[in-house]
Amino acid sequence: MKIRIIGKDWTRKLVRPVLGDDSGGCDFDKCLIQQSTDECEQQRRDTLAHEIFHAISDSLGLKVKESETMALGCVWVQVLRENPELVEYLLKEDE
Ligand SMILES: [Zn+2]
Secondary structure, three states, X not given: OEEEXXXXXXXXXXXXXXXXXXXXXXXXXXXXXXXXXXXXXXXXXXXXXXXXXXXXXXXXXXXXXXXXXXXXXHHHHHHHHOOHHHHHHHHOOOO
């Protein structure tokens, strides 16, 4: 899967194992997000959102803490999943 983040094309790969015991990881130099195949699909979505926030934080030099990235990833996926009208609005092209 390719993911465009702040002007760069990132690649998301499912691998086993990921870095140490982590369920996911970002390689900023390679624009690569790796995720463990051991997670269930729902957890993978949360982990992917978490890693995307890491990529955004690093790209913008925000220095977001790990705990903040965890919360942002999980909550953002929940907000998108439970608000299809919002997603449709956000994705709508300007007229
Ligand atoms: Zn993390």
